[in-house]
Amino acid sequence: MRDETRRNMPLFSMGTVTKLTELTPRQVRYYEQQGLIRPARTNGNQRLFSFNDVDRLLHVKTLMEKGVNIAGVKEMLQKEDQGETVSAEVVEAQPVKKPEISEAELYKLLKRQLADPSARSNQNHLLRGELSRFFH
DNA sequence: ATTCTGACA
DNA sequence: TGTCAGTA
Numbered sequence: 001m002r003d004e005t006r007r008n009m010p011l012f013s014m015g016t017v018t019k020l021t022e023l024t025p026r027q028v029r030y031y032e033q034q035g036l037i038r039p040a041r042t043n044g045n046q047r048l049f050s051f052n053d054v055d056r057l058l059h060v061k062t063l064m065e066k067g068v069n070i071a072g073v074k075e076m077l078q079k080e081d082q083g084e085t086v087s088a089e090v091v092e093a094q095p096v097k098k099p100e101i102s103e104a105e106l107y108k109l110l111k112r113q114l115a116d117p118s119a120r121s122n123q124n125h126l127l128r129g130e131l132s133r134f135f136h
Numbered sequence: 137a138t139t140c141t142g143a144c145a
Numbered sequence: 146t147g148t149c150a151g152t153a
Binding site: 013014015025029044045046047 | 138139140141
């Protein structure tokens, strides 16, 4: 199947996403309300995030850490969605380059997560299960 | 055990 | 944003 299709495949649970992004569930839900992401839902109304969602979330995170507010992040992601390049001062913040998280970076994150021994018998099994579908 | 929505001493 | 409540 097409790569874009794979990247939009609903795979991850809230728990997995919060561990992958280091964001709190509160933040993830809030960003969704702001229209920054639109994860799919299970029959039980549970969110199912795609690779793209995680990617965007990480993007949002780095932007916010640079002092950009929701309005600013919203504008930047919106323009990037339109294919435009966000260079800097559209917002009341610091100059933002091109923090677009690369797939390589995302894979590294996932790999570390899967290999992390400190995270004892946690839910790596869960993550593996979710990813197995992606790598099918 | 997890996640969800709504609400605010 | 945190957090507690009452569900599904």
